[in-house]
Amino acid sequence: MSIADPSKAVSHIEEIKLANPGLGGVLLEELADERRPSLSDAAEVLLKFHGSYQQEDRDQRQARKKAGLERAWQYMVRTRTPGGRLTAAQYLLADELATTYANGTLRLTTRQTIQFHGIGKANLKPLIKALNERLVTTYATCGDVVRNVVTCPVADLLPGHHYDLQALARQISDHFLPESSAYYELWLDGEKVLADGKKVRVTPTRDESFYGPTYLPRKHKLALGLPHDNCVDLFTHDLALEAVVDGAALRGFNLLAGGGLGSTHGKAETFPRLGDRVGFLPPTQALAVLEAASAIYRDEGDRSNRKHARLKYVLAERGVAWFRAELARRLGWALGDPVEVGPYAAHDHLGWHAQADGNWLVGVWVESGRVKDEGARRVRSGLRAIVAQTGAEVRLTAQQNIVLAQITPADRPRVEALIAEYGLATQAGEAGLTPLRRGALACPALPTCGLAVAEAERYLPELLGALEARGLGGERVDIRLSGCPNSCSRPPTAEIGVIGRSLGRYHVYVGGSPGGTRLARLYQAEVTAAELPAVLGDLLARWREARDPGEAFGDWATRAGLGQGWHAERGRGDD
Numbered sequence: 001m002s003i004a005d006p007s008k009a010v011s012h013i014e015e016i017k018l019a020n021p022g023l024g025g026v027l028l029e030e031l032a033d034e035r036r037p038s039l040s041d042a043a044e045v046l047l048k049f050h051g052s053y054q055q056e057d058r059d060q061r062q063a064r065k066k067a068g069l070e071r072a073w074q075y076m077v078r079t080r081t082p083g084g085r086l087t088a089a090q091y092l093l094a095d096e097l098a099t100t101y102a103n104g105t106l107r108l109t110t111r112q113t114i115q116f117h118g119i120g121k122a123n124l125k126p127l128i129k130a131l132n133e134r135l136v137t138t139y140a141t142c143g144d145v146v147r148n149v150v151t152c153p154v155a156d157l158l159p160g161h162h163y164d165l166q167a168l169a170r171q172i173s174d175h176f177l178p179e180s181s182a183y184y185e186l187w188l189d190g191e192k193v194l195a196d197g198k199k200v201r202v203t204p205t206r207d208e209s210f211y212g213p214t215y216l217p218r219k220h221k222l223a224l225g226l227p228h229d230n231c232v233d234l235f236t237h238d239l240a241l242e243a244v245v246d247g248a249a250l251r252g253f254n255l256l257a258g259g260g261l262g263s264t265h266g267k268a269e270t271f272p273r274l275g276d277r278v279g280f281l282p283p284t285q286a287l288a289v290l291e292a293a294s295a296i297y298r299d300e301g302d303r304s305n306r307k308h309a310r311l312k313y314v315l316a317e318r319g320v321a322w323f324r325a326e327l328a329r330r331l332g333w334a335l336g337d338p339v340e341v342g343p344y345a346a347h348d349h350l351g352w353h354a355q356a357d358g359n360w361l362v363g364v365w366v367e368s369g370r371v372k373d374e375g376a377r378r379v380r381s382g383l384r385a386i387v388a389q390t391g392a393e394v395r396l397t398a399q400q401n402i403v404l405a406q407i408t409p410a411d412r413p414r415v416e417a418l419i420a421e422y423g424l425a426t427q428a429g430e431a432g433l434t435p436l437r438r439g440a441l442a443c444p445a446l447p448t449c450g451l452a453v454a455e456a457e458r459y460l461p462e463l464l465g466a467l468e469a470r471g472l473g474g475e476r477v478d479i480r481l482s483g484c485p486n487s488c489s490r491p492p493t494a495e496i497g498v499i500g501r502s503l504g505r506y507h508v509y510v511g512g513s514p515g516g517t518r519l520a521r522l523y524q525a526e527v528t529a530a531e532l533p534a535v536l537g538d539l540l541a542r543w544r545e546a547r548d549p550g551e552a553f554g555d556w557a558t559r560a561g562l563g564q565g566w567h568a569e570r571g572r573g574d575d
């Protein structure tokens, strides 16, 4: 089947988009109805485009079912924070709103956003409104649109650069915001907050000059980044701009297209894929190229089968040469040949680093991105205290951590004292942070995620603890755990990817590269949670024995020929 097959009926989501112009329609009515704790299918779909998911507390499902009660409906809200950047005031507001309207935690995500969980339906509007009053939108953070644009959180601050990827990420993100005024009518009483804080009334419209009435076929993810610091996992994006640098100057970008990580167990036609290098463009053309490339996706992506709808399937089936030619046709000029770039590496930006302007930034570890207070590790209170006392700027990382920036030399001792007082870790050795934990990621999974088939965030500490008990805590390996094959914590590019198969069972993948340039391969399927520490422990022990000096786990696993592609439903990979 060709990607956009006109003979196939469009999916019901396409019909919902069409029947509710500009993402308003039935959503406006249902949110106003206070008697309904949950939403219809159509309203649920539309709500995503506004930055919120209807979820349930899955821990309560059985008990409530037995008691004849409706599910424990609740909502998640996600911010649009290009490059993960927030002012101190914005961060402090988010922290406050987590208590007032959500479950008392903030969840830093793998796309540099903040998620609030456990919100009651009546609290959606006050939460979203309060965020917007401080210029943090939630518009288009979910749904079939260009999502939050990610980039290195600190490249613009560190010495050695004369370009600002943060500013470009913001520009691109703003460019792709939907134009329909339904968002402002629904959450902000028809007003929009401008950069200077003033409010203006929006002119009602349901038109979308770029997206059109049915928006994109599916979610669409954009990234900008640096080969020598691929902290945003460039190759996993639908479209990415890979910086080509000449010393401190930016020469331009290679356009990468067709990356994406989700798959479905047992469906070989779905798979993770790394983006292809399409061609070179000058920095001034970044927006034009991304718009034309996204328009190809808008027009050619599959609108009948949502599991086949991402740009990666267009690239996989039509090829790079076709994409390049189509891009040239739409732009009226052709991209140059891709330019060679230096070796790939990725940093997590933890620890203290001198900024180019003489100030300091410090990356603070947040386990699985969950900002909360627990025992002696009072991450939420500690971050709040530092930001409130110093006015530090916040940069969220794609590794679910937080960087506090613009700390003056005079303030540094105070921040160090607060880090110690609240039990925060900025590097391995502090507050129980081992090198093994430092490189680990997990998605939220249970109890909030409706797609999770296994535990992730709640299980990761136990898994790592078991590996530490085997004497492996000192090893630096990227282990990424996801509760289902949608792969929100990016296990397909991890050195060790662990993906939920069913409750208490996981597939283990090995061999991603530390720089994010290689996909992992299936090593062993259907591993129970009880077996997982032994399976991973044995692998890590074998690597310790056999590795060349300095050889990363993923590189060794690849050299050793471990794993066998992506899909397999039973048994062990052919190592």
Ligand code: SRM
Pocket (backbone or CB within 6 Å): 053, 055, 076, 078, 108, 109, 110, 111, 112, 113, 114, 115, 141, 147, 148, 218, 219, 221, 236, 259, 260, 261, 262, 263, 310, 369, 400, 442, 443, 444, 445, 448, 449, 450, 451, 486, 487, 488, 489, 490
């Ligand atoms: Fe994701 C869906 C959480 C990054 C691939 N993702 C979901 C939902 C919304 C579940 C749902 O659809 O009902 C999860 C909500 C869980 C919860 O309780 O909050 C969810 N995804 C997350 C986050 C919070 C994981 C995290 O630990 O940080 C990340 C939020 C990103 C953001 O701020 O925008 C998150 N998701 C990713 C990534 C990584 C990335 O983008 O860098 C991926 C893999 C890359 C990709 O998209 O290919 C990812 N999420 C998916 C998919 C599979 C999409 C696909 O086309 O293959 C789904 C399912 C879907 O879209 O139907 C999904």
